[in-house]
Amino acid sequence: DAGITQSPRHKVTETGTPVTLRCHQTENHRYMYWYRQDPGHGLRLIHYSYGVKDTDKGEVSDGYSVSRSKTEDFLLTLESATSSQTSVYFCAIGDLGQGDEQYFGPGTRLTVT
Amino acid sequence: GESVGLHLPTLSVQEGDNSIINCAYSNSASDYFIWYKQESGKGPQFIIDIRSNMDKRQGQRVTVLLNKTVKHLSLQIAATQPGDSAVYFCAENLFSGGYNKLIFGAGTRLAVHP
Numbered sequence: 001d002a003g004i005t006q007s008p009r010h011k012v013t014e015t016g017t018p019v020t021l022r023c024h025q026t027e028n029h030r031y032m033y034w035y036r037q038d039p040g041h042g043l044r045l046i047h048y049s050y051g052v053k054d055t056d057k058g059e060v061s062d063g064y065s066v067s068r069s070k071t072e073d074f075l076l077t078l079e080s081a082t083s084s085q086t087s088v089y090f091c092a093i094g095d096l097g098q099g100d101e102q103y104f105g106p107g108t109r110l111t112v113t
Numbered sequence: 114g115e116s117v118g119l120h121l122p123t124l125s126v127q128e129g130d131n132s133i134i135n136c137a138y139s140n141s142a143s144d145y146f147i148w149y150k151q152e153s154g155k156g157p158q159f160i161i162d163i164r165s166n167m168d169k170r171q172g173q174r175v176t177v178l179l180n181k182t183v184k185h186l187s188l189q190i191a192a193t194q195p196g197d198s199a200v201y202f203c204a205e206n207l208f209s210g211g212y213n214k215l216i217f218g219a220g221t222r223l224a225v226h227p
Contacts, residue, residue, distance in 0.1 A: 004156075042202060042217035043157070058214070090156050101147060102215070104156030 003027040004105035006091050012111045019078040021108050023091030025071075032074040033058075033092040033102060034066060036085075043090065049074055081112045121200060123222040132190040134221050136203030141184060145206035147215070148177060148188045152199045160188070160201075190223075198225045 003026040013019050023032060034046040035058075045058030047066040055066050063085060065077045078085055088109050092102040126132045138146065144165040149157035163170045163177045163186075170177050176189040186203050200220040207216055 040219055042219045043204075043215075044217075045214060092156075101159050101162055103159065104149075106154075106156050 004091060004093055004103060006089075006105040006108050008108060009106065010109045012113060013081050014113055015082060016080050019081050019110065019112075021076045021089055021091075021110070023074045023076070023105060025074075025093050027093060027103075028071060029093040029095050029103075030071075031094045031102075032068065033094070034064070034074065034076045035090045035092065036060065036087040037090060037107075038087050046076065046089075078110075081110075083112050086110060086112045121220050121222045123224055125224045125226060126193050128193060128195060128225055128227050130193055132188075132193045132197070132223060132225075134188045134190075134201050134223065136186040136188075136218050136221075138184050138186060138203065138205040138218075139216065140205065140207050141181070143205035143207045143216075146177070146179060146186050147204045147206075148175075148186075149202045149204065149217075150197075150199045151202065151220070157202060193223075193225050195225050195227065198223055 005024045007022045031050055033048040035043040036046055037043050044060045046060055046064050047055055047058055049055045049068040052068055052071055067075045088107050090107045091105040094102040147162045148160040150160050151157045161172045161175050161177050163179050168179055174191045178187045190197055200222050202217050202220045204215045204217045
């Protein structure tokens with residue numbers, strides 16, 4: 001998985017609780033991304049980062065926030081989890097932004113009950 | 114493992130046959146395309162890419178064809194093997210909303226039978 005790890009790999013949480021997912025890379029790539037994958041929707045971009053402390057929204061950013069305090073770590077936070085956020089979350093990294101190939105982590109399965 | 118999708122279109126092929134997976138993309142302004150392979154329980158894995166100024170690109174056992182006239186992309190896998198069984202996604206790059214973004218298709222499941 002191109003030097004990308006995600007933690008936790010599986011999580012079950014209750015509605016209304018905060019959740020933080022972590023993505024860690026050892027490749028020193030500039031860009032990092034968070035996607036969610038749902039049946040029938042493919043992969044959808046939540047947020048992305050183009051450098052330390054530089055982040056921006058994707059197409060499905062409502063209910064999510066991110067932080068990137070160092071090159072290797074990109075955190076995704078659900079401030080108050082809802083059942084609609086039950087999904088598989090993938091982190092990806094790349095060098096040149098969206099218009100170039102991205103490498104994906106193994107994914108985190110999140111279930112909100 | 115993580116479930117990619119329960120109702121994806123499925124292509125079933127015999128081991129050793131050639132496979133062709135098709136993808137229709139949505140925007141004529143898209144300038145870059147990627148094919149990804151996703152095995153059960155894993156993240157998408159890059160297979161091959163193509164820029165919009167090309168019609169064809171070949172890799173190891175894989176070929177991507179781009180037809181911009183009809184906005185169609187295909188992935189050809191030669192001598193399909195059981196290890197090729199997976200879900201395959203195409204993605205198009207589009208500059209929209211002030212940034213480049215990849216738009217992913219829903220995927221096609223490839224099932225290889227011995």
